[in-house]
Amino acid sequence: ETGVTQSPTHLIKTRGQQVTLRCSSQSGHNTVSWYQQALGQGPQFIFQYYREEENGRGNFPPRFSGLQFPNYSSELNVNALELDDSALYLCASSQVPQGGTDTQYFGPGTRLTVL
Amino acid sequence: DAKTTQPNSMESNEEEPVHLPCNHSTISGTDYIHWYRQLPSQGPEYVIHGLTSNVNNRMASLAIAEDRKSSTLILHRATLRDAAVYYCILRGDNAGNMLTFGGGTRLMVKP
Numbered sequence: 376e377t378g379v380t381q382s383p384t385h386l387i388k389t390r391g392q393q394v395t396l397r398c399s400s401q402s403g404h405n406t407v408s409w410y411q412q413a414l415g416q417g418p419q420f421i422f423q424y425y426r427e428e429e430n431g432r433g434n435f436p437p438r439f440s441g442l443q444f445p446n447y448s449s450e451l452n453v454n455a456l457e458l459d460d461s462a463l464y465l466c467a468s469s470q471v472p473q474g475g476t477d478t479q480y481f482g483p484g485t486r487l488t489v490l
Numbered sequence: 491d492a493k494t495t496q497p498n499s500m501e502s503n504e505e506e507p508v509h510l511p512c513n514h515s516t517i518s519g520t521d522y523i524h525w526y527r528q529l530p531s532q533g534p535e536y537v538i539h540g541l542t543s544n545v546n547n548r549m550a551s552l553a554i555a556e557d558r559k560s561s562t563l564i565l566h567r568a569t570l571r572d573a574a575v576y577y578c579i580l581r582g583d584n585a586g587n588m589l590t591f592g593g594g595t596r597l598m599v600k601p
Contacts, residue, residue: 379533408588417577417591418534431588465533467589476522476581479589481533 377402379482387488388397393454396485402441406430407449408479409441410465411480418465424449453487465486494578499596502568510563510595511558512578517558523580525552525563527574534591536578537563573599 380399390396408426410418420433424443438454443481445467453460463486467479495513502508514523525537538545540561545552551564563574567586577594 410589410591417575417594419591420588420590423588433588467533476539478536478539479534481535483531484533 379480380467381447381464381466381482381485383485384483386465386489387490388456389490390456390458392408392456393452394456394487396451396453396464396466398449398468398482399450400449400466400468401480404470404480405447405469406469407443407447408469409449409466410467411460412422412463412465412484414462421451455490458489461487463487494580494592496576496578496592496595498593499598501598501600502565504570504599504601506567508568508572508596508597508599509577510565510578511560512562513557513560514578514580517580518582522588523554523558523561524576524579524581525550526579526591528577528594529571529574534562534589538565538575555595568597568599569599570599573597575577 379401382397408423409421412418421431421435422432423456427443440452442450463484465481467481468479469479492599523543524539527537528534535573538547538550540552553562575594575596576590
């Protein structure tokens with residue numbers, strides 16, 4: 376069973392640029408969620424995709440957008456990067472959204488630094 | 491989702507049991523109690539979850555108070571590899587797939 380993978384591992388961008396982060400879900404999972412984790416804090420939910428549609432969104436501006444592909448891999452796109460976007464970006468996959476009982480499997484994350 | 495309160499940090503000796511507390515006084519009847527942990531330089535990892543009864547798995551035990559206003563994650567014999575940030579999270583049935591992380595408890599394990 377292949378776990379959740381993310382690419383790239385690290386990334387350095389400058390303010391105003393755009394970035395695309397990628398995630399491959401665990402085999403058999405059709406739901407993917409993205410989180411942002413600033414240094415020293417817990418992860419914050421960005422959004423979730425289920426069956427290629429956005430299925431929930433946290434308190435993040437529209438310049439954070441995503442895609443989910445038919446093979447359940449996913450992308451997180453961030454436009455007009457700001458210094459505060461520097462963080463660890465985590466992808467998590469799970470089976471169909473089950474609310475209280477589902478288990479999410481996280482990737483190792485992509486460390487984004489915005490200069 | 492209802493809020494949880496955890497100590498910022500705790501220390502334990504290797505091979506001793508560890509009890510990590512979590513308060514959730516505003517928990518609703520349909521909220522599940524989940525625990526995740528995050529080892530250094532890794533993504534969070536599922537540990538255990540429960541609703542009303544105590545739960546055991548190969549990683550840990552979860553003890554839930556009778557009134558459900560608090561719970562305790564129990565590591566029976568801490569190892570150096572258990573050093574991590576432990577997050578207690580409440581999830582309702584209508585929470586979708588979102589996990590709401592607080593600050594968690596940083597567990598340090600001394601050899």
